[in-house]
Amino acid sequence: MSEETAVTPLTDAPIAIDPPHNSESEFPSKEIAQRTLTGLRILAAALVVGLLGDLLLRTLPWGINLALWITVLLGAGLWLAGWGNFLVTPESRWCAAVVLLGAGAVAWRASPTLVGLNLLTLIVALGLLIYFRLRAGLNKTGVAEVALIWTQFALLTAVNPLILLFSRIKWKSLPRTGVSRTAMSVARGLLIALPLLLIFALLLMAADAAFALLMNNLIDLDLGSLVGHIFLTFVFTWLGAGLLMQIIIPPSEIAGHNILRGPGAMTLGPIEISLILGLLDLLFLIFVAVQFGYFFGGLHFLSTNETWLQAEYARRGFFELVTVAMLALPMLLLMHWSLDGEKKNAARARGIYRVLAGLMIVLLYVIMASALLRMNLYVARYGLTEKRLYTTAFMGWLAIIFAWFSATVLRNRQERFLVGTLVAALVIIMGLNGLNPDAFIVRVNADREGRTAQSFDSRYVTTLSADAVPQSIQVMPSMSTQNRRILACTILTAWPEDAPPAGWRTWNWSRFRAHQLVDRNREALESYHCKM
Structure with a gap:
C-alpha cells in the first residue's frame, strides 16, 4: 500500500500540465469583456440621461420636467438591471415608487417650502433605493445607518463616473481594427479637446475685445449658450453615471477599482x-x-x-x-x-x-x-x-x-x-514678506500721484494693515490737504494715545513699530485738522 501511494502522484503528475492554463486565461478575458460591456451600456444610458437633463431641466422653476427626467433615469436603471439579470428587492421597488411620488409632487405643488420637502423626499428615497437594491429589511434599519447610507450614496455618486471611465471600462480590451482604432482615438481626442477649447476661448475673448471680435466673425455661434448646454449635459451625464452605476454594480465591486492607473485604464x-x-x-x-x-x-x-x-x-x-x-x-x-x-x-x-x-x-x-x-x-x-x-x-x-x-x-x-x-x-x-506689500502699495500710489496728477486714493489706504503706517506717515506731507486729513484721522483713530497695551502674546513687529511712529508723530498728525 505504501508503494501504491507513492506511485499515485507520479502517475497523476502529467495531468497538472494539461490545459488549465487556457481555462484560467479565458476566464479573466470573459469577465473583463462582461464588465466592459456593462460599463459601456451604463455610459450610453448616462449620455441619454445627460442630454435629456439639459433639454428638460435647464428651464426653471422645475415642474413636470423633473418628473419626466426622473422617470427616464429610473427606466434606464430598470433596463440595465433587466439586461444584467440583477436582483431587485421589494424594498427597492417601494423606494422607486416614493422617488416617482416625490418627483410628481414637484409638478403638483408650487410652494417653495413644499418643493424643497418634495426634493428632499426624492433624494432620500433614491439613496435608500440603491442601498436596498440587493438587501432586504427596511423596517430593521436605524437612523444612524440611514445617515451612513446616504453619505455613501452621495460620495459614490460623485466618484463613480471616474471609476467607470478609468477602471470599469477596459478600453484596451475593445476589439479594434486599424481604422476603428484611429477613429476611436480621433473621437476621444475631440471629445477632450472641444470642452477645453471652449473654456480657453471664452476666457481669451473676455480678456481682449479684438480677439472676441475676431472669434465672433470666424465662428457665428453663441459660445456662451453653447458652453451652458455642454456644461449642463456634462453635469447631468455625470450624475446619471454615478446613480446608474450604484443601481447596477454592488458597492463591494466598486471598492475594488483603482481609478488612478488600473489595468486597461484610458x-x-x-x-x-x-x-x-x-x-x-x-x-x-x-x-x-x-x-x-x-x-x-x-x-x-x-x-x-x-x-x-x-x-x-x-x-x-x-x-x-x-x-x-x-x-x-x-x-x-x-x-x-x-x-x-x-x-x-x-x-x-x-x-x-x-x-x-x-x-x-x-x-x-x-x-x-x-x-x-x-x-x-x-x-x-x-x-x-x-x-x-x-x-x-x-x-x-x-x-x-x-x-x-x-x-x-x-x-x-x-x-x-x-x-x-x-x-x-x-x-x-x-x-x-521682505517687500512689505502694504507699504509698497502706498509708495507706488503716492509716486503715481506725484508723477501723473492722478488722485491718491487715501480711503483705500486706510483699509490696509499696520504694515502701511510707516510709509503712510512718510508720504503724507506730499499729499493733498484732504488726503492728509483722511489718512491722519484714520491713523489716529486706529492708534489712540491712551490705548491699553495689548500684551506680549499678541506682540507683532509691524504693530509695535506703527504704534511707536504714531506716538512720535502725533502732534504732526493732529495738526492736519484732525484733533482726537
Whole structure:
C-alpha cells in the first residue's frame, strides 16, 4: 500500500500540465469583456440621461420636467438591471415608487417650502433605493445607518463616473481594427479637446475685445449658450453615471477599482495628444497674433486707434489671462500622466507631447507678458491694490513653474517637479514678506500721484494693515490737504494715545513699530485738522 501511494502522484503528475492554463486565461478575458460591456451600456444610458437633463431641466422653476427626467433615469436603471439579470428587492421597488411620488409632487405643488420637502423626499428615497437594491429589511434599519447610507450614496455618486471611465471600462480590451482604432482615438481626442477649447476661448475673448471680435466673425455661434448646454449635459451625464452605476454594480465591486492607473485604464496616444494640444496651441497662437499691435505699438497704438481706448484695454483681461495660465498647468500635468504606456506608442506620444507642450509654454509666456502689460497700464491709471499685487506675484510664480516644468517634466524628470514648485512658492512668499506689500502699495500710489496728477486714493489706504503706517506717515506731507486729513484721522483713530497695551502674546513687529511712529508723530498728525 505504501508503494501504491507513492506511485499515485507520479502517475497523476502529467495531468497538472494539461490545459488549465487556457481555462484560467479565458476566464479573466470573459469577465473583463462582461464588465466592459456593462460599463459601456451604463455610459450610453448616462449620455441619454445627460442630454435629456439639459433639454428638460435647464428651464426653471422645475415642474413636470423633473418628473419626466426622473422617470427616464429610473427606466434606464430598470433596463440595465433587466439586461444584467440583477436582483431587485421589494424594498427597492417601494423606494422607486416614493422617488416617482416625490418627483410628481414637484409638478403638483408650487410652494417653495413644499418643493424643497418634495426634493428632499426624492433624494432620500433614491439613496435608500440603491442601498436596498440587493438587501432586504427596511423596517430593521436605524437612523444612524440611514445617515451612513446616504453619505455613501452621495460620495459614490460623485466618484463613480471616474471609476467607470478609468477602471470599469477596459478600453484596451475593445476589439479594434486599424481604422476603428484611429477613429476611436480621433473621437476621444475631440471629445477632450472641444470642452477645453471652449473654456480657453471664452476666457481669451473676455480678456481682449479684438480677439472676441475676431472669434465672433470666424465662428457665428453663441459660445456662451453653447458652453451652458455642454456644461449642463456634462453635469447631468455625470450624475446619471454615478446613480446608474450604484443601481447596477454592488458597492463591494466598486471598492475594488483603482481609478488612478488600473489595468486597461484610458490613456492618451499620439493622435489624442496631437488633437488636444495642437488645437489649443492654434487658439493661443491666434490670440498672440492679435497682441502684436499692443506689444510693438504700445500706448501709441492704443491712443491713435479710434476703436481702442487705453482704459478699456487696461481694464480688461489681466485676471482672465492669469486664469488661462493657471488652468493650463494642471491640464499639461494631467495629460503627461495620461500618456500611453505601450512601447509602440510611448516614445511617439511623448515626443509629440514634448513638442506641443513646449510650444504651448512659449505661447503662455507671451500671454502672461500681455497680462503684465495690462496690469502696468491699469496701475498707472487706477493705482495699485492688494488684489492686483498678489495676482501679479502669483503670475510670477506661474512663470517660474512653467520654466521648471520645461526643465523637469518635458525632460522625463517629473519626480523633481513637485519639490521645485514648493521651493518656488516659498521663495515668492518670503519675497513678499521682505517687500512689505502694504507699504509698497502706498509708495507706488503716492509716486503715481506725484508723477501723473492722478488722485491718491487715501480711503483705500486706510483699509490696509499696520504694515502701511510707516510709509503712510512718510508720504503724507506730499499729499493733498484732504488726503492728509483722511489718512491722519484714520491713523489716529486706529492708534489712540491712551490705548491699553495689548500684551506680549499678541506682540507683532509691524504693530509695535506703527504704534511707536504714531506716538512720535502725533502732534504732526493732529495738526492736519484732525484733533482726537
